[in-house]
Amino acid sequence: MMVxxxxxxxxxxxxxxxxxxxxxxxxxxDERQRIVSVAREQFLDAGYGATTMDGVAARxxxxxxxxxxxxxxKTDLFRAMxxxxxxxxxxxxxxxxxxxxxxxxxxxxxxxxxxxxxxxxLAFIRLAMxxxxxxxxxxxxxxxxxxxxxxxxxxxxxxxxxxxxxxxxFPPQAAARMLMDMVxxxxxxxxxxxxxxxxxxxxAHAQRCIDVFLHGLAPRSEPA
Amino acid sequence: MMVxxxxxxxxxxxxxxxxxxxxxxxxxxDERQRIVSVAREQFLDAGYGATTMDGVAARxxxxxxxxxxxxxxKTDLFRAMxxxxxxxxxxxxxxxxxxxxxxxxxxxxxxxxxxxxxxxxLAFIRLAMxxxxxxxxxxxxxxxxxxxxxxxxxxxxxxxxxxxxxxxxFPPQAAARMLMDMVxxxxxxxxxxxxxxxxxxxxAHAQRCIDVFLHGLAPRSEPA
DNA sequence: GCGTTAAGAAACTCCCGAGTTTCCTAAAGG
DNA sequence: CCTTTAGGAAACTCGGGAGTTTCTTAACGC
Numbered sequence: 001m002m003v004x005x006x007x008x009x010x011x012x013x014x015x016x017x018x019x020x021x022x023x024x025x026x027x028x029x030d031e032r033q034r035i036v037s038v039a040r041e042q043f044l045d046a047g048y049g050a051t052t053m054d055g056v057a058a059r060x061x062x063x064x065x066x067x068x069x070x071x072x073x074k075t076d077l078f079r080a081m082x083x084x085x086x087x088x089x090x091x092x093x094x095x096x097x098x099x100x101x102x103x104x105x106x107x108x109x110x111x112x113x114x115x116x117x118x119x120x121x122l123a124f125i126r127l128a129m130x131x132x133x134x135x136x137x138x139x140x141x142x143x144x145x146x147x148x149x150x151x152x153x154x155x156x157x158x159x160x161x162x163x164x165x166x167x168x169x170f171p172p173q174a175a176a177r178m179l180m181d182m183v184x185x186x187x188x189x190x191x192x193x194x195x196x197x198x199x200x201x202x203x204a205h206a207q208r209c210i211d212v213f214l215h216g217l218a219p220r221s222e223p224a
Numbered sequence: 225m226m227v228x229x230x231x232x233x234x235x236x237x238x239x240x241x242x243x244x245x246x247x248x249x250x251x252x253x254d255e256r257q258r259i260v261s262v263a264r265e266q267f268l269d270a271g272y273g274a275t276t277m278d279g280v281a282a283r284x285x286x287x288x289x290x291x292x293x294x295x296x297x298k299t300d301l302f303r304a305m306x307x308x309x310x311x312x313x314x315x316x317x318x319x320x321x322x323x324x325x326x327x328x329x330x331x332x333x334x335x336x337x338x339x340x341x342x343x344x345x346l347a348f349i350r351l352a353m354x355x356x357x358x359x360x361x362x363x364x365x366x367x368x369x370x371x372x373x374x375x376x377x378x379x380x381x382x383x384x385x386x387x388x389x390x391x392x393x394f395p396p397q398a399a400a401r402m403l404m405d406m407v408x409x410x411x412x413x414x415x416x417x418x419x420x421x422x423x424x425x426x427x428a429h430a431q432r433c434i435d436v437f438l439h440g441l442a443p444r445s446e447p448a
Numbered sequence: 449g450c451g452t453t454a455a456g457a458a459a460c461t462c463c464c465g466a467g468t469t470t471c472c473t474a475a476a477g478g
Numbered sequence: 479c480c481t482t483t484a485g486g487a488a489a490c491t492c493g494g495g496a497g498t499t500t501c502t503t504a505a506c507g508c
Contacts, residue, residue: 049273063455064496065457066454096444129353159276170432174429174432184409185406208395216441217440277467289485294467298466
């Protein structure tokens with residue numbers, strides 16, 4: 001969805017006649033949204049420092065003047081991007097306790113999101129790690145709107161399963177963190193050369209993690 | 225060890241008489257080493273972009289002239305820092321197959337390293353993630369000198385345990401990655417506010433990860 | 449139609465950091 | 479002791495990016 005928006009915006013911008021004079025009026029809100037989309041693309045792709053206002057304006061097909069009217073400073077644009085991300089972050093599903101354990105976890109992790117959404121999710125995390133010091137809100141956005149609620153959801157679910165006797169007793173918060181780290185640790189895989197995992201690999205990896213995790217927390221497993 | 229070096233360097237620098245004229249000669253090698261130590265501190269603390277040559281020179285108590293004689297460009301300094309990091313990276317231990325499984329893994333992870341070493345390890349990973357695009361070698365340093373060998377070591381060990389029947393069959397590479405992600409995922413915990421985990425928490429967390437992991441790969445566990 | 453005005457293009461200021469140079473001084477070395 | 483020379487301090491150039499301004503022009507509202 002978001003990438004499509006980008007595409008639209010960019011293409012529209014490129015197609016927009018670059019004539020002098022006052023262009024057709026457009027709603028400020030639409031304009032802001034378009035800009036934020038482009039900015040998100042840039043920020044996620046290049047990081048905060050390497051993203052330039054000139055670049056954003058150019059890619060939006062607008063002048064810096066307009067850009068600065070809507071976003072008085074680069075930081076405002078960044079914050080708006082983060083806020084937008086928070087708004088559009090996917091709502092967490094209520095896991096169905098009747099579901100098989102593995103499926104319930106897969107649902108919590110939304111393993112079904114598409115490649116682009118996943119790419120954006122990881123890019124956002126990278127950005128957060130890189131610029132968390134300068135912009136606490138990006139770290140907060142990830143933590144408060146993404147990781148934290150998801151972890152709480154997962155931890156609650158784990159606690160319930162433990163009460164049911166479906167899982168052995170184990171600190172739920174710690175367990176939730178472990179599983180999330182396993183599943184999203186793929187992020188680091190980005191280092192050596194080849195890009196992110198493909199959809200298929202990502203799913204397979206997640207399934208393996210869930211497998212190990214569930215066996216690791218199974219009620220009566222033999223100690224190693 | 226490294227932090228001590230930093231301390232020494234910084235203090236020595238501050239104590240150095242800031243007089244005009246030619247100072248007492250010192251070995252270029254010593255000088256380079258001092259500079260690299262200071263630079264490492266800066267790079268790890270502030271990232272590549274936020275580290276300035278002026279700042280490094282000032283903290284070293286030397287002039288930019290000397291700094292640029294020894295390191296013609298900022299990138300050279302950065303590369304030297306990475307190279308130094310690679311050199312001083314701890315050699316991996318050969319795991320003793322006779323050890324209890326949990327202890328063997330703890331040894332592979334060097335869970336006994338001190339707080340400062342651990343802080344540096346995590347800072348380096350963060351730096352790598354932030355600047356991997358511009359400086360592939362930092363990502364490579366982590367991957368090739370740190371993560372990769374450790375993962376291979378762990379994977380080999382896992383494979384051996386599987387052959388012995390101490391662990392159930394499971395793709396060893398995937399398993400090694402999972403465990404590493406779990407143990408070092410703590411990294412992400414840095415976001416919200418409070419700093420890194422204390423030594424004690426870190427060890428406890430690692431032990432819990434190992435616990436879940438070993439149960440998850442135990443030979444005859446009940447499916448969940 | 450016709451003034452008003454909002455937007456584009458582009459030049460501009462300002463700042464900051466990489467890298468260079470100049471001048472000065474004192475250690476090195478004979 | 480006196481010349482040579484390496485290093486410190488600081489001023490410099492240069493480039494690039496944030497944010498501003500000016501000029502121009504065409505859409506908008508009457």
